[in-house]
Amino acid sequence: MNQLKLSITLVLVLFALISCSKKDASGAADSAAPATASAAPAGTCNLVSTKDGSPLVIKVTDKDTPEAKQFLATCVNPYTKLYAKDAEAAKAGHKQFNFQGCSGCHGGNANGLMGPSIIDAQWEYPKHNTDKGMFETVAGGTNGKGATARGSMLTWHEQLPGHTGDGLDTDTILKITAWLRTQYVGGGATPWLDEKPQ
Ligand code: HEC
Numbered sequence: 620m621n622q623l624k625l626s627i628t629l630v631l632v633l634f635a636l637i638s639c640s641k642k643d644a645s646g647a648a649d650s651a652a653p654a655t656a657s658a659a660p661a662g663t664c665n666l667v668s669t670k671d672g673s674p675l676v677i678k679v680t681d682k683d684t685p686e687a688k689q690f691l692a693t694c695v696n697p698y699t700k701l702y703a704k705d706a707e708a709a710k711a712g713h714k715q716f717n718f719q720g721c722s723g724c725h726g727g728n729a730n731g732l733m734g735p736s737i738i739d740a741q742w743e744y745p746k747h748n749t750d751k752g753m754f755e756t757v758a759g760g761t762n763g764k765g766a767t768a769r770g771s772m773l774t775w776h777e778q779l780p781g782h783t784g785d786g787l788d789t790d791t792i793l794k795i796t797a798w799l800r801t802q803y804v805g806g807g808a809t810p811w812l813d814e815k816p817q
Pocket of ligand 1: 716719720721722723724725733734735736737738741742743744747753756757761762763764765766767768769770771772773775795796
């Protein structure tokens with residue numbers, strides 16, 4: 620009898636914990652967020668610099684969202700699939716794209732100004748058709764060796780030396796790049812919608 624009570628209590632505690640961590644996940648995404656987002660994922664995504672292929676060291680921090688932690692463990696951006704089917708949620712990424720000044724070089728619709736279009740099939744570096752590759756370029760910047768030679772991208776991640784202004788955290792970069800995917804008009808394959816954990 621006592622053992623039964625104990626098991627019931629344990630199950631209740633577990634439920635309470637699960638609903639708490641769900642609340643922590645970014646509000647709008649609650650029900651649509653992938654189930655794995657609230658679990659602490661094992662593994663590490665080995666990010667590399669677009670400049671020279673050296674390791675891009677970005678650590679998980681206490682303030683990271685479950686989505687940021689999931690990306691840093693698996694190299695898969697959980698917002699990419701979410702935004703593809705939820706235009707309302709994707710607005711968070713669009714807002715940051717404008718707010719952080721990306722639109723100043725890439726245009727309000729990301730179809731190019733002084734910087735290249737990010738929504739066509741012409742990638743400056745082939746790896747930009749993956750979540751990991753696009754994150755690496757936004758987080759760490761480039762040295763201007765892209766296909767259309769439009770200049771270099773700045774470094775944005777707050778943990779990397781030489782970042783722009785206050786810098787951006789992992790979650791903000793993931794939201795912006797996931798929104799960029801929703802704007803894609805280049806046709807052909809869209810491999811970022813089928814990414815598997817690495
Ligand atoms: C000062 C101008 C400038 C700003 C501001 C800027 N970029 Fe860029 N961005 C560039 C240039 C120039 C390139 C091309 C880099 C290269 O070819 O090496 C680029 C390349 C990119 C690419 C790769 C595009 C492709 O077609 O392969 C992405 C993605 C990107 N930027 C995202 C962003 C995001 C997100 C922000 C805001 C956080 C931002 N950029 C802000 C100038 C800028």
